[in-house]
Amino acid sequence: MATEQVLPGVYKIGMGYVNAFLLVGDDVAVVDSGLPNHLNVITEAIAVAGRKLEDLKHALLTHHHADHTGSLSAVMVATGAQAYIHPLDAPIVRGEKAAPGPNTTIMAGRLLGPIMQRLTPKLAPITELQTVNDGERLDIAGGVTVVHTPGHTAGHVAYLWPEQGGVLFAGDAAGNVFGLGAPTGMVGGMFTEDIPAARESFRRLAELEFSTACFGHGGVIKGKAHAAFRRALERLAK
Numbered sequence: 001m002a003t004e005q006v007l008p009g010v011y012k013i014g015m016g017y018v019n020a021f022l023l024v025g026d027d028v029a030v031v032d033s034g035l036p037n038h039l040n041v042i043t044e045a046i047a048v049a050g051r052k053l054e055d056l057k058h059a060l061l062t063h064h065h066a067d068h069t070g071s072l073s074a075v076m077v078a079t080g081a082q083a084y085i086h087p088l089d090a091p092i093v094r095g096e097k098a099a100p101g102p103n104t105t106i107m108a109g110r111l112l113g114p115i116m117q118r119l120t121p122k123l124a125p126i127t128e129l130q131t132v133n134d135g136e137r138l139d140i141a142g143g144v145t146v147v148h149t150p151g152h153t154a155g156h157v158a159y160l161w162p163e164q165g166g167v168l169f170a171g172d173a174a175g176n177v178f179g180l181g182a183p184t185g186m187v188g189g190m191f192t193e194d195i196p197a198a199r200e201s202f203r204r205l206a207e208l209e210f211s212t213a214c215f216g217h218g219g220v221i222k223g224k225a226h227a228a229f230r231r232a233l234e235r236l237a238k
Contacts, residue, residue, distance in 0.1 A: 025141030029058035036070035062171025089155030095125025149173035151198025165211030176218030
C-alpha cells in the first residue's frame with residue numbers, strides 16, 4: 001500500500017487491488033474510501049499531501065460496492081465529511097435496500113458469485129448522504145462535475161475535475177488493470193449489473209476531454225488519456 005502523487009492536487013491511495021484518491025484544494029476530498037479498516041491508510045495519504053485529517057471535508061463515492069465504501073463510516077466519524085452518491089445507489093449504502101447479487105448471465109457469476117457474495121463484508125448503514133445527479137457541479141476543489149455512468153451499478157458515477165488538463169475519476173466504469181495504458185470497460189464483469197449499459201457508459205466517457213484518468217482498479221493513465229479511451233472503443237468495434 002502506498003500513496004503516489006499523480007498530479008499537483010491529486011494523490012492515488014493504493015489499497016491492494018483497489019484504489020482511492022485524494023483531491024486536494026482549499027479542502028480535501030477523498031474519491032471512494034476503499035476497503036474496510038483502512039482509515040489509517042487514508043490518514044497517512046493526507047499527511048503525504050501535507051494536510052491534516054480534519055481537512056477532509058468531502059467523500060465522493062463512485063458506487064455502492066464494499067471495496068469502494070468500506071472505510072466510509074470511519075472517515076465520516078473521524079472527520080464529519082459529507083458523503084456524495086447517486087440516488088440509485090444511495091438506498092444500498094443507507095441499508096434500505098439489499099445490494100444486487102452477482103450477474104448470473106456471466107459464467108463467473110454463476111460459478112464464483114455465491115462464494116464472492118459470502119466473502120463480501122457487511123457494512124454498517126450510513127444515512128447521512130447527499131445525492132448527486134448527472135451533470136451536477138460540486139463546489140469542491142474549484143468544481144467537480146458528476147457524470148452518471150450506469151452499468152457496473154445502476155447509480156455508478158464518474159467525476160471530472162477540469163484542472164491539470166482534466167482529470168477523470170472513473171471508478172469502475174473503466175479500468176486499467178494491466179497497467180498498459182489501455183483502458184477497458186465493465187470492470188469486474190461478475191459484479192457488473194447491466195453489461196450493455198456499462199458499454200454505453202464507457203463510450204460516453206470516451207467522448208469527454210481529459211488528460212489523466214484515475215481508476216478504481218489499475219494504474220493511472222497520464223497524458224491524453226481520453227485518446228486511450230477512444231482507441232479502446234475502436235478496438236472493440238472491430
